[in-house]
């Protein structure tokens with residue numbers, strides 16, 4: 586099967602929604618609103634980069650990157666997520682390829698990035714739990730960061746407002 590990793594196109598949007606929905610359906614602690622967050626980010630022009638994984642003209646994976654705010658005023662940091670691969674396409678390296686493609690862009694354009702996820706999966710890309718970066722309301726052992734200049738700021742992180750739909 587030929588795999589293409591590329592930025593999203595407007596005509597991909599319905600398939601992207603479906604992939605995110607189906608991927609997060611069985612995830613514990615998910616509020617199953619990740620597709621709505623992506624829609625809201627897109628509506629607000631806050632999707633810094635996106636990548637879809639396409640196999641045989643079918644979208645089977647997706648990753649989004651959006652800006653985050655640091656309480657110390659430092660700029661150049663981004664949040665990764667959601668990352669989603671259709672259950673039928675999982676465990677074949679697509680999630681890793683989407684992440685590597687996002688990181689390729691981020692290494693060239695960002696100071697660092699953060700995400701909320703399973704350390705077991707994300708540590709392979711260099712993400713680590715740090716003392717200094719805090720996401721209020723999130724379990725600290727799942728909030729991870731990757732700096733591209735070895736400097737990890739001490740700051741509270743706020744994602745784009747699209748991640749806080751009820752506030």
Ligand SMILES: CC(C)(COP(=O)(O)OP(=O)(O)OC[C@H]1O[C@@H](n2cnc3c(N)ncnc32)[C@H](O)[C@@H]1OP(=O)(O)O)[C@@H](O)C(=O)NCCC(=O)NCCS
Nearest residue numbers: 608666667668669670675676677678679680681703705706
């Ligand atoms: C996480 C996800 C994107 C990985 O996609 P993938 O294409 O299966 O990833 P890869 O094939 O590159 O890597 C798979 C390996 O990563 C590890 N892995 C994947 N998810 C993991 C998790 N939640 N916890 C720990 N390790 C995990 C496992 O070692 C897995 O290997 P295995 O399938 O043989 O057990 C996919 O499982 C998914 O969409 N999950 C639901 C949504 C989600 O939790 N997204 C992440 C939070 S934003």
